[in-house]
Amino acid sequence: VDRDVWLACAVPLSRLPVVGAEVYYFPHGHAEQCPEHLPAPLPTPHIFPCVVTAISLGADDKTNEVFAQISLKPGPHRGPAAPAPDADPTNPQQQQLSYFAKQLTQSDANNGGGFSVPRYCADHIFPKLDFEADPPVQNLLMRDPKAKHWQFRHIYRGTPRRHLLTTGWSKFVNAKLLVAGDTVVFMRRPDGELLIGLRRAPRYPVVPKLDAAQQQPPPRN
Amino acid sequence: VDRDVWLACAVPLSRLPVVGAEVYYFPHGHAEQCPEHLPAPLPTPHIFPCVVTAISLGADDKTNEVFAQISLKPGPHRGPAAPAPDADPTNPQQQQLSYFAKQLTQSDANNGGGFSVPRYCADHIFPKLDFEADPPVQNLLMRDPKAKHWQFRHIYRGTPRRHLLTTGWSKFVNAKLLVAGDTVVFMRRPDGELLIGLRRAPRYPVVPKLDAAQQQPPPRN
């Protein structure tokens, strides 16, 4: 996966260290992301100084959720004299990728198969619509991190007028198993190519399924 | 998987050797069943004398297709004096399981979600319908080799009258990924419990997918 695409899809707080960086391994944070990987009673002390030995960026084959595999070698740090990896301006291309992220509402994920496009995204990421047409409409072709292509109908309609993705959207939602709370990321490359990525919302620990007889009916609103 | 259920679901030509039996390993036959397991140029000679060291019967977790894992030890046979394993009458219970197998037609697999029940199967495997009712109808509950239960609506209707499985059938077809040519096996235990199994039709070698632009439109009839 391209580094700039990966960064756009990763949660905003994510920062990638560089190989050789001196970091602290923090088991509690690891367990929060991957509860199934670690035993429940976490060891003490709770942080371990480590050196990053390798990084590989990837995306899940089925869901396209991006992840980073960061290899660590435990060992004492050489001290604060080491260069600060975050200050390293190694990635000028990152500036070139403009993107917009939106957390899916209930309506985006469940209802009628449409997606409300925020104005900023339509104006700054998507190609301009022909507003002479009635209604203004175009088809958008986007590539996901695994190079699979998705087509969406982008229309500007309704009273008051708003941008929507209609045909093609629900297919994407179902294929990626998206739910309200997940986030989609629309990206535009300098050459105009559109990309689509996603950030999976944190999933709560899986609870064992109840028998049908024990299940509560869904709350009525 | 129970031996009798396995035998009912296996293709009629299948016979299971017993441990210790002296058999011939025939690479060409192995390649026909599992084309991906063996290298293309098959070795000569084409048969190898072996002794069966272990047998385990199983069913695929997703599709329920039954298979047998037969461990072989290459080595010369001790000669024709060894007992003929097929003559060994070790399985009186097998007589107790009555079953009926039907290869799926196009209509069974594709159309309107129904299944034409051959008369023999309705008469000898399924519970008797109440022909006083109009129409005669009942729900059948069946267990597959992985102990999952499936319910089917069994109705006797149409002109001329015939037995059909309707509601529940297409769910089964989709879940098991059945296509025309596959075979379903209905079984009745002595205690009356109904079982359902399947035999997957031989699949032809997978050809690489063509690009959309190269694909032929489906033939019109």
Place this chain on the structure above:
DNA sequence: TTGTCGGCCGATCGCCGACAA
């Protein structure tokens, strides 16, 4: 006896503007 077909009805999907937050 049973495989295939067209009819048809109900459920679901998904596009739409209305309206309010």
Place this chain on the structure above:
DNA sequence: TTGTCGGCGATCGGCCGACAA
């Protein structure tokens, strides 16, 4: 500006008898 809703038309799934092989 945009989230949610009800309406509603199109599509699809699937039950039906007709008919012929």
